[in-house]
Amino acid sequence: MPTHAHDQHNPLERERAHLAASREALRAMRRDAEALNIADVTANWVNAEVLQGEVEARIKALADLAGTPLFFGRLDYLHAPGTDLAEGAAGENFYIGRRHVHDADGDPMVIDWRAPVSQPFYRASKKDPMDLRLRRRFGYTGGQLTAYEDEHLTDPAEDEQHSKLLQAEIERPRVGPMRDIVATIQPEQDEIVRAGIGGTVCVQGAPGTGKTAVGLHRVAYLLYAHRERLARSGTLVIGPNRSFLHYIEQVLPALGELEVRQATVDDLVAHVEVRGADDAAAATVKGDARLAEVLRRAVWSHVRKPEEACVVVRGSRRWRVPAYEIEEIVDELLRRDIRYGAAREALPQRIAHAVLVRMEQAGEAPDDRVQDAVARNAAVKAVVKEVWPPVDPAKLVLRLLGDAEFLAEQAEGILTPEEQKTILWAKPARSVKSAKWSAADAVLIDEAADLVSRTHSLGHVVLDEAQDLSPMQYRAVGRRCSTGSATILGDIAQGTTPWSTDTWEEALAHLGKPGAAIEELTLGFRVPREVIAYASRLLPAIAPDLAEATSIRDAAGDFAIRRVPAAELDAAVIAACREALAKEGSIGLIAADARLPALRAALDAAGLAVLSPGEETSAEARLTLVPATLAKGLEYDYVVLDEPAAIVDGEPDERTGLRRLYVCLTRPVSGLTVVHAAGLPERLG
Incomplete structure (x- = not known):
């Protein structure tokens, strides 16, 4: 598989000319969009505003991103694909890139990677060439096209090998936020990316298998394939924390998608200000799915039996609906299994109908206007207030956590007395505003809010680092895609919360998506072979049912384990950071949270500029000090790992500690240096 560099006898100049022409065509497409005059097109100002917004979004989407290659591959077909398949294109050569670009005649110069005709770029092989004669990959340096590499898929004389340009792209130093992987997607990743919108997909992915990028590319693909549907219903990417969302936020714009909302689970359930924190025991009980039934009982416990008849006075007439008839109406509404608030709104109309x-x-x-007037009558309102009072979700949870008697009543047969005591506040709060709500309390309020009125469902939700969610958090996410689909991404071995999930089947059931397809990614692209093999020694202790990940990377990576005397630990860590800074790319110094103050002081004393997670690396500052508890989902070219024993000891139990260590060990792309004074965990010795 030859890789060609520049000389006058090869086609590189022609490819560069096509790149320049494609960039000019994209600029022309943007100029055309900017020149659109919509003054006389719309009937009213509302339509004009909407159309103007669409034009502005189109102009923004047509931006040529500096340093982002416009195309990264070329497909030469043996036969011309059908015109529908090729977006109206004729001929047999197609350039594959991040977005569609056409010339002045409307003929495509670059095909969007999501179009059906692009699929063989990711899926074709010697065994199944998919009608390709040749697949060409392009290499870029600083935004300039500098090399290409050809695979002749129907040539029996050419061996199938790993692409050198593909490997170089994977190993390219990382400075700044997460990159898209659109040029390096592998067949098993592509299958997940292009899975239909109808079903939910759960991806169990070992570190470095690209599960986060696969999830983001899947959103981009679905928006391409089902744009109108998802424009109406909406999409959402949910990540574990702000640092993580900041790290991934540039991926979708690079793929041409600017309008995807990103949030944490805490953002979704932000009904109250979170100012408090639970201990692990309380958070675990509050996160248990049984709390959903406790809350359901608590909400519906407000419905009371009517004691008196309802007497409506209209003019000189009095109309009487006896208590037993109101009770029948209430019982019928209770049987209908609708939201508490919807039933409460229906009750006055039902009583009014009885009067009519x-x-x-x-x-x-009487007509409908009379029925509406009766429904608003003071006597009817008084009956509704008495029989079916309004429920404020936050006040309900406030009462549940502050009133031992009310909690005991609602949790009887569900929570043990010890569990009830665990979640009861030691000092009940006086009001919703003064309460020191925890993150788990906010999820309970969200559940109660959904019992009162239905949560809006989106068309597609991507949930990353899903293994760390509690059952109640899964339910909160599931409400956001109850009528849509989801892509669930995670790794059981990286679960580091006391309530982290043990099986995806269990998680999917809480999410309301039982029976969803579970795909496993075990082929690593990011973590060097030696590093993933070393970290995988922990799997029997932390996730014995998972397959060990392998790496397609030929490079073993820089890998060193250094034991030093305790007094020299900080100095040895600083020395390892200096060694990493002598190389190209980003560096993450990962340490137990308790070790951060000492390391920050040592870094300051050494005069080394240091960033916090989420801050963008630059030529001036490439070293990030990362608390072990925030390392999940992040990646660095080189990782210096400080004192593994301290990371393990920083967790409430050994299994969680080893899982946290597994996460930290698997963050590097090119090299790992472990520096320790205390003994290593048994499996890593």
């Missing part, structure tokens, strides 16, 4: 029946029997001819 009496009016008709008396010879009157």
Whole structure:
């Protein structure tokens, strides 16, 4: 598989000319969009505003991102694909890139990677060439096209090998936020990316298998394939924390998608200000799915039996609906299994209808306006307030956590007395505003809010680092895609919360998506072979059912384990950081949270500029000090790992500690240096 560099006898100049022409065509497409005059097109100002917004979004989407290659591959077909398949293109050569670009005649110069005709770029092989004669990959340096590499898929004389340009792209030093992987997607990743919108997909992915990038590319693909549908219903990417969202936020714009909302689970359930924190025991009980039934009981416990008849006075007439009839209406609404608030809104209309029946029997001819007026009558309102009072979700949870008697009543047969005591506040709060709500409390309020009125469902939700969610958090996410689909991404071995999930089947059931397809990614592209093999020694202790990940990377990576006397630990860590800074790319110094103050002081004393997670690396500052608890989902070219024993000891139990260490060990792309004074965990010795 030859890789060609520049000389006058090869086609590189022609490819560069096509790149220049494609960039000019994209600029022309943007100029055309900017020149659109919509003054006389729309009937009213509302339509004009909407159309103007769409034009502005189109102009923004047509930006040529500096340093982002416009195309990264070329497909030469043996036969011309059908015109529908090739977006109206004729001929047999197609350039594959991040977005569609056409010339002045409308002929495609670059095909969007998501189009059907692009699929063989990711899927074709010697065994199944998919009608390709040649697949060409392009290499870029600083935004300039500098090399290409050809695979002749139908040539029996050419061996199938790993692409050198593909490897170089994977290993390219990382400075700044997460990159898209659109040029390096592998067949098993592509299958997940292009899976239909109808079903939920759960991706169990070992470190470095690209599961986060696969999830983001899947959103981009679905928006391409089902744009109108998802424009109406909406999409959402949910990440574990702000640092992580900041790290991934540039991926979708690079793929041409600017309008995807990103949030944490805490953002979704932000009904109250979170100012408090639970201990692990309380958070675990509050996160248990059984709390959903406790809350359901608590909400519906407000419905009371009517004691008196409802007497409606209209003019000189009095209309009486007896208590037993109101009770029948209430019972019928309870049987209907609708939201508490919807049933409460229906009750006055039902009582009013009973009055109208009496009016008709008396010879009157009331219409809908009369029914609405009766429903608003003070006597009807008083009955509704008494029988079906309004429920404020936050006040309900406030009462549940502050009133031992009310909690015991609602949790009887569900939570043990010890569990009830665990979640009861030691000092009940006086009001919703003064309460020191925890993150788990906010999820309970969200559950109660959904019992009162239905949560809006989106068309597609991507949930990353899903293994760390509690059952109640899964339910909160599931409500956001109850009528849509989801892509669930995670790794059981990286679960580091006391309530982290043990099986995806269990998690999917809480999410409301039982029976969803579970795909496993075990082929690593990011973590060097030696590093993933070393970290995988922990799997029997932390996730014995998972397959060990392998790496396609030929490079073993820089890998060193250094034991030093305790007094020299900080100095040895600083020396390892200096060694890493002598190389190209980003460096993450990962340490137990308790070790951060000492390391920050040592870094300052050494005069080394240091960033916090989420801050962008630059030529001036490439070293990030990362608390072990925030390392998940991040990646660095080189990692210096400080004192593994301290990371393990920083967690409430050994299994969680080893899982946290597994996460930290698997953050590097090119090299790992472990520096320790205390003994290593048994499996890593």
